[in-house]
Amino acid sequence: MKKIVIVAIMLIAGGIFLLTTIASDASTYATFQDAKDSGKRVKIAGQLAKDKEMVYNPEKDPNYFSFFIKDTDGEEKKVILAAAKPQDFELSEQIVVTGEMQGEDFYATDLLMKCPSKYKDEEIYIKGEQ
Amino acid sequence: MNEIQYIGEHLLPGRLGHMALILAFVSGLLAAISYYFATNKRGTIEENNWKTIGRYAFIVHGLSIFAVIGVIFFIMTKQYYEYQYVWAHVSEDLPYQYIFSAFWEGQEGSFLLWLFWHIILGWILMVKGKQWEAPVLSVLAFVQVFIVSMILGVYVGFGGEAIKIGANPLLLLRDTMAAPIFAQADYVTQIKGNGLNPLLQNYWMTIHPPTLFLGFASTVIPFCFAIAGLWTRQHKAWLKPALPWALFSGAILGLGILMGGAWAYEALTFGGYWAWDPVENMSLVPWLILIAGIHTNLIAKTTGHSIRTTYIFYILTFIFIIYSTFLTRSGILGDTSVHAFTEMGLEWQLVSFLLTFTILPFALFLARMKGVESPRNEESSASKEFWMFIGTLVLLFSAVMITASTSLPVFNKIVQFFNPLFEGRVITDPVPHYNKYQLWIAVFMALLTGFAQFLRFKERNWKNHLKKFSIHMGIALVLATLLSLVTMTWIETNIWQYTVLLFSGWFTAVANLDYMITFLRGRLKLAGSAFSHLGFGLMLIGIIASGVNQRVISSNPFMMEGLIQSTGDESLRNNVMLIKDSPMLMEGYRVTYQSDTIEQFTRTYTVNFQKLDEEGNVSEEFNVYPNILYNKEFKEIAAYNPSTRHYLHKDIFTHISALPQVEMDFEYRRQREDSLNYKLYELPADGGAILFNDSLKIEQPDTTLIYPYRAFLVGINRNPSHPDYEPQPEDLAISAKIGIQRMDEDSVFYVEPVLVLRGQLLISYPEQVNEIISKVRLNEQIFNRVFTLEDQLEYETFTFKQGDQIEYKGKSIQFAGFNRQPKHPNYAAEEGDIAVSAIMSVQDENGRGTTAQPVFFIRNNQPFNIKAELPSVGLHFRFVKIDPANDSVDIMIAESKEELSDIPVEIATDSKRSDWIVMAAIEFPGINLFWLGTLLMLFGLTIAMWFRISSLKARN
Structure with missing residues (x-):
């Protein structure tokens, strides 16, 4: 057999092996209960609980932002992000946070917001109505 | 219901534009067909007739697209808000220089930009293509037909239902949405435009999209050549003319991707140039495959091996361009990417575009594969072509890995189609996930590009060459080790994998520099590959330096002393509050927020940095000027723009992260003023x-x-x-x-x-x-x-x-x-x-x-x-x-x-104090090595392109 073919087969084999490991880096969106049970880093997709308070008080700590989200099971928990409050946070609906549970709170290190697109198809601005 | 007679609408440009679109579609189809016959009847008298029709058709096609673009620019500059596209992307207060940005902000405009570049490239080929003109332009025109169909905006009756083909950029606003205002005949005088997203109002938005789209567009040329080669069974002849185009495409697409990274770094607050975002990934993947294709093209041209692989790579490159278009424009990435386009209802059209250009080329390839000759002799395992080929497989491998992870949302959709109960999967932490595979691929590529440079094509006398090879490898190993040790006194690589990557980066840098000096003796025009690979090495060192060693300057000193309680990951805490005129000490700097000024919607802050030496004396002083952009109503902040202090060996990157509520929202400020507990005193x-x-x-x-x-x-x-x-x-x-x-x-x-x-x-x-x-x-x-x-x-x-x-x-x-x-x-x-x-x-x-x-x-x-x-x-x-x-x-x-x-x-x-800002300051050491390295890579590709063009000319 040609050497190149051998190398190619090796690469493909290695590739298939690595592709299977993608599965280990991937998981489904978790709930707060899953996060509590597993104790691992997870991704939670939830709705921002707009009626609950959002705390960002830079005078006290510019790297502390807390808010509440409701996960897919309907459970509401406080999420703490060690960063400044992201721009347009109030507008977001769906929020994806990555992190882990510590006690009763979820400590997020990463946050992705899905905002209803602000600049598109929202409303027709009427002149002189500012 | 009575039809309203609307007043003040300008309907003519829209009708002209739509006519031009339909003309572009029809003439594109005609060009594809005529050139098809010109190719199939080559050598007969009919060939020239078909070719002439093809030419005129393609010229008309190009002019029609230009007309469409012209009409859109016209209605945009005239601010005819009755058109949806104008309304969505332009506003009265949009500065004139952003009219281009506004044009390609939307999907339709960016499709037109893509078409525009295809036409320019097609016209060049019409003049320079010689015997390749007909087959190449036939394929190109066929591609154009598909892209034009995306913006055609025609309804076709299909059974009882009308199927929409493409989204017309010239639709009227009142046809795209229902709103009470359209009950008024003179609604045109009352509406105003939405304008360009303020985040996009900077010069990057002016230069990045045209460059990236030229990169995207140019990948079609090697693809067309490959199809032309298969089609006409001239499996070898196409390799030479295709190569400069592929090199051009590699350089421009690379530049486009790099500009995206530079934009993210310079103007956005991502705090980095690469985030493994799906949109970034899917522009990198075609580039990786294209680079693989360039290497096999070189092998094929020189030795006759790897012709089939070259076909596959160039075809794959274009398929991945379409796939990338599909991912970013179908809305499928929604959850996982921060900068995908919004949906336009073109999913099925994009899928059929993708399937057509996957199935047809591969069917053609399978039909012709047998006829592709390759040399009897196998590549010697000490030959350049052997290791280059291995390298291309690794590049492909890298592309496949990235694509597989990025395509998880697609995978989810497909599984959910068969099993609606399936829960979609996501990668929990994308950045480490990608880094851990790509790191080893980079190490392998770096070592390969270092030693393969000293190997020879069609090696037949390895024994004689071995000694020379060993000497140079020895030099590279020793120097790379020394340089790695020196570098490590400057940047820390506390994880051994990074040390390995650092070493391999130096190895290829040293080896290629050596190659340039001793083998090429400074003959620049041959040095394309050496420059590129040197650049690759430097880029890796820059990635380690700036990525692993970035240091947060703006850490809170009180927290270090345990005065305030910490929450979560320390590395994330990169914001500090600065009170006006109150200096704050952090990481060897005395930082003071000094002043701010408002000009139109931009508010610029002056923050002073004083670097302190060990005795506490000021050794250096500079200002940074991060700014914020208010929205039109001064009710919220549309964009936080960073400011970076550049040094040769590092950057200090700063941005505002938060402001007092009264400074962010002037409406709130008024309310706040009213709610203050004022008391009267005499x-x-x-x-x-x-x-x-x-x-x-x-x-x-x-x-x-x-x-x-x-x-x-x-x-x-x-x-x-x-x-x-x-x-x-x-x-x-x-x-x-x-x-x-x-x-x-x-x-x-x-x-x-x-x-x-x-x-x-x-x-x-x-x-x-x-x-x-x-x-x-x-x-x-x-x-x-x-x-x-x-x-x-x-x-x-x-x-x-x-x-x-x-x-x-x-x-x-x-x-x-x-x-x-x-x-x-x-x-x-x-x-x-x-x-x-x-x-x-x-x-x-x-x-x-x-x-x-x-x-x-x-x-x-x-x-x-x-x-x-x-x-x-x-x-x-x-x-x-x-x-x-x-x-x-x-x-x-x-x-x-x-x-x-x-x-x-x-x-x-x-009255709460309002004289503070929350700011982040991060030091990126060695980031210029990254930029230098990437630019050298592209420079190398460009030199190689000129060299190939001049040798093409010399041959003629």
Whole structure:
């Protein structure tokens, strides 16, 4: 057999092996209960609980932002992000946070917001109505 | 229902544009077909006829697309908001230089940009393509037909249903959405545009999309050549003309991707140039495969091996361009990417585009594969082509890995189609996930590009070459080790994998530099590959330096000392609060927020950095100017723009992360002003102090503190100035300088709030004392106290002739003449009025001059006069009579009574401080190595392209 073919087969084999490991880096969106049970880093997709308070008080700590989200099971928990409050946070609906549970709170290190697109198809601005 | 006859719409451009679109579609199809026949009937008499038709069709196609683009630009510059595309992307206040950005902000515009580049490239090939013109342009025109169909906007009846083909960029707003405003016939005059997303209002948005789309567009040319080669069974001949195009494409696509990274780094607050975002990944993947294709193309051209692989790579490159288009434009990435386009309802069209250009080329390839000849001899395992080929497989491998992970949302959709209960999967932490595979691929590629450079094509005499090869490898190994050790004193690679990557980066850099010097002896035009691979090495070192060693400067010193409690991951905490004029020490810098200025919607902050040496002396000082962009209503912040201090060996990157609510939302600021707990105090005119207590509610612990305060009047000023106050001639303005002290602190703070009466409008300019969170403003009663009421004035009447001058209470007053077009805020001219004002020049005790113009007028045979007041000198004038016989006028003059009275002020002691910013500052060491490395890679590709073009010419 040609050497190149051998190398190619090796690469493909290695590739298939690595592709299977993608599965280990991937998981489904978790709930707060899953996060509590597993104790691992997870991704939670939830709705921002707009009626609950959002705390960002830079005078006290510019790297502390807390808010509440409701996960897919309907459970509401406080999420703490060690960063400044992201721009347009109030507008977001769906929020994806990555992190882990510590006690009763979820400590997020990463946050992705899905905002209803602000600049598109929202409303027709009427002149002189500012 | 009655059709409304709309007024003021411009329908002609839309109709012309749509006609041009349809013409572009039809002529594109005609060009594809004609060139098809020109190819299949080559060598016959018919060939030239078909070719001529193809040419004209393609020229018409190009001109039609240009016309569409022209129409859209026209309606955009004219701001015809009745068109949806104009309404969505343009606004009155959009600066003119962003009209291009607004054009390609939307999907339709970016499709047109793509088409535009295809046309330019196609026209070049029409002139330069020679025997390849017909097959290449046939394929290209076929591609164009597909892309034009995306914006065609035609409905085709299909059974009972109409199927939409493409989204027309020239649709009217009223056809795309229902809104009550469209019930009005003249709605056009009432709507205004949405404008360009402020995040995109910078020069990157002007240069990045055209470059990236030229990169995207140019990948079609090697693809067309590959199809042409298969089609005409000239498996070898196409390799030479395709190579410069592939190199061009590699350089431009690379540049486009790099600009995206530079944009993210320079103008956005991502804090990096690469985030493994799906959109970034899917532009990198075609580039990786294209680079693999360039290498096999070189092998194939030189040795005759790897022709089939070259076909596959060039075809795959284009397939991945379409796949990337599909991912970013179908909305499928929604959850996982921050910058995908919004949906346009073109999913099925994009899928059929993708499937067509996957199935047809591969079917053709399978049909022709047998006929592709390759040399009998296998590549020697010591030959350059062998290891280059391995390298291309690794590149492909890298591309496959990235694609597989990025395509998880697609995988989810497909599985969910068969099993709706399936829960979609996501990668928990994308960045480490990608890094851990790509790191080893990079190590392998770096070592490969280092040693393969010294191997020879078609190696037949390895034994002789081995010695030379070993010497150079030895040099590279030793130098790379030394340099790695040196580098590690500067940047820490505390994880061994990074040390390996650092070494391999140096290895390829050293080896290629050596190759350039000893083998090429500085012959630049041959050095394309050496430059590229040197660049690759430097890029890796730069990635390690700036990525692994980035250091947060803006860490909070209090937290380090354990004074405040920490939450979560320390590395994330990169914001500090800076109070104006209060220096803060952090990581060897003394950082001070000094000032800020607003210009239009941009507010720029000046933050001073002083680098301190060990003795605490300032060794270096510089300012950064991060800014924020308000939205149109000043109600929120549309963009935070970073500011970076560049050095040769590092960057200091800063951006604002948060501001006080009152500075972010001016609407809120007004509400906040109203909700403050202002209380009225009377300050004695003699400067005597008053004492008062006020309570302050604090949150933690939930309680109320009572503070004693002291306040006193320093003086009043009738010609006040205030940074926010722009005086107008008729204003009645006053300010009071007030001292205020909270008794728990020693300092007395002085403020000078201003109150202005402009016609009927009362405008207050309060003053904030941040140190004791108090706010002071003047009560409107101050006007009655300070300015004398009319009935208390004691007027004296003087008779003037023009030029007469009198002395009155120490001031000299002269009647300078008449003004027959009098202007006075309280005088509104009516028809039949006879009106005139007297110009009274006043010089006060200090020799300062002002002018008053009291008005006299006759209306309905009745004489009237309107007084003029000079608050600054305390004089009042009335023009009461004209005596034409004596050429004289009567003027009444009075002086304000300066009675000392108490000054009413309002003080709120619960006004939160608003003189701070939250800022992040991060140091990126060695980031210039990254930019240098990537630019060298592209430079290498460009040199190689020129070399290939000139050798093509030399051959002819």
